[in-house]
């Protein structure tokens with residue numbers, strides 16, 4: 320029994336944002352359980368190489384849990400194959416008024432409308448830089464970037480985040496899919512997306528000029544996009560890969576699918592189901608996997624995809640991989656079940672891969688589409 324089994328139920332008696340704040344505080348002060356050798360997934364079958372990075376296993380922590388990069392060491396030691404921090408915006412901002420996070424325990428779900436509350440880029444980058452200077456600082460860390468609300472020019476905000484974090488991150492994420500910043504998801508639309516991506520790609524290429532490793536640049540998408548929007552986005556992204564302009568050396572390196580949904584499946588039981596915000600967890604699984612599968616087809620398997628939304632078991636992770644994900648992330652199930660979940664999902668995933676005769680994660684990526 321790990322410490323979470325004792326503390327977890329107590330945390331659940333508190334309002335969810337208070338419980339989350341306490342967990343992060345404990346993690347950042349070294350009060351959380353470190354992974355023992357038993358907890359840390361080490362099965363060679365799960366190792367994979369994506370964007371030239373060696374992932375010990377494909378299961379990572381999704382953005383939003385550690386918005387200010389406070390607890391990287393503890394989260395990586397807990398056994399995640401990689402951790403995505405943020406969303407960070409150039410300037411600090413308080414986010415929406417509380418309450419803004421709601422548990423739907425019977426549904427295995429959460430609704431949140433945080434609205435990019437964070438301490439801003441300066442504090443964030445200083446923490447990440449300090450972490451990189453420690454003996455544990457070599458873990459795989461993604462940085463999820465957003466824009467302030469209000470902002471006069473979203474592209475300038477994203478470009479600032481990219482320039483600042485490119486040398487510190489193993490990958491960067493342009494988050495245009497949070498439902499809690501007014502107007503943000505409109506940036507996913509065809510021509511606006513093309514312009515935005517051109518600017519952030521130039522920022523990334525400039526920040527990584529002079530022989531420095533080019534930090535992979537990913538785009539995180541909403542699950543609520545209709546088929547025509549998905550086609551348009553795939554077109555823009557694939558153009559960025561194959562038709563790099565004179566200004567830019569390269570394109571988008573991957574997609575994260577998906578963020579939370581503004582839809583409300585009729586099966587929801589929790590009394591908070593009608594709160595405004597993004598729904599995550601189990602009820603998001605089918606929708607986000609469908610959109611993931613669609614993007615795998617639209618991008619012809621040429622772009623690594625990260626599958627996220629409702630993953631709570633090895634079978635869920637396996638289904639994301641078979642639908643086209645090279646890597647998988649989770650947040651909500653982790654907040655309900657704690658660190659022991661990481662090893663359980665990894666072990667079950669390895670077993671499922673073996674049962675179907677795969678000798679690596681990479682072999683199984685998109686298997687349902689072949």
Ligand SMILES: Cc1cc2nc3c(=O)[nH]c(=O)nc-3n(C[C@H](O)[C@H](O)[C@H](O)COP(=O)(O)O)c2cc1C
Pocket residue numbers: 381382383384386405406420429431433435463494497539577578579599600601603627628629630648649650651652
């Ligand atoms: C409380 C909460 C806060 C979140 N904050 C962010 C965020 O700041 N940036 C982001 O890109 N995604 C954010 N997300 C979305 C998650 O990264 C993830 O895409 C989504 O929750 C689906 O995964 P899950 O079903 O495993 O939770 C947040 C999710 C939750 C539950």
